[in-house]
Amino acid sequence: MNLANKITVARIMLIPIFILFFPLFPSWLIQKSIVFQHIDSYGLYYAAAVFVIASATDKLDGYIARKYNLITNMGKLLDPLADKLLISAALILLVSQHLIYAWIALVIIAREIIITGIRIVASAQKIALQADQFGKIKMVAQVIAITAVLLNNGPIRLANEIPIDQMLMYAALMMTVFSGINYIRNNYHALKLHS
Structure with missing residues (x-):
């Protein structure tokens, strides 16, 4: 190894x-x-x-x-x-x-399962699927949002208690959904040609 x-x-x-x-x-x-x-x-x-x-x-x-x-x-x-x-x-x-809503976790995890399933199917058919920068941006957004929630806004907490952690989580959620749709759209033709 x-x-x-x-x-x-x-x-x-x-x-x-x-x-x-x-x-x-x-x-x-x-x-x-x-x-x-x-x-x-x-x-x-x-x-x-x-x-x-x-x-x-x-x-x-x-x-x-x-x-x-x-x-x-x-x-x-x-x-x-x-x-x-x-x-x-x-x-x-x-x-x-109870730091985030269950449906947020469900959507993000479901996206990961769907994309992983597509990759497994493509790999079994020896298809090389295109990765893109949105997947990396999505990961960074998720890490930042989860860290902010864990720290309960921590050093970025403002006097008026704006829920920056939750705002970051929603931004990560949107990026997750967008990157998933973009991944499927970009690789749809490659999968269709080999189906």
Whole structure:
């Protein structure tokens, strides 16, 4: 396994740590342990830090793979899978904490499943589908929005409590839907010709 793939695997391994920091523990456990009390109070900030680190590795493994010609079939499979697992885990946990609406998570996750399904079908037929910049922009928008929600606007909180985190989440949602539609539109003819 090359360095780029090891970084991708590390990103997947950070997901359980990210989940661990979410304050999802029962009250009786929180009352009995100072560690769980600390996580209950500050866990979302730790989760945000782990999430940002894990998200940053996406750029790092891609950069290393391209620079040192380490692009492999394993990397092509693991890299998007790691991204989808991280984003999906974050969205589900945010819904569980009532920090975002369930339908937002559902739309974003559904888009990822649909596009992944298209890629699997195309790959089975040996069709190379075009990727575009909107997919990368979508990922960046999702990471920024999720981080803002985790931090409850954190350093960007304004005196009048404008819900910037929710505005960013809606922007990420729109970018997600747009990039999905654009991906299908751009690759429709390639799939149709091989059907």
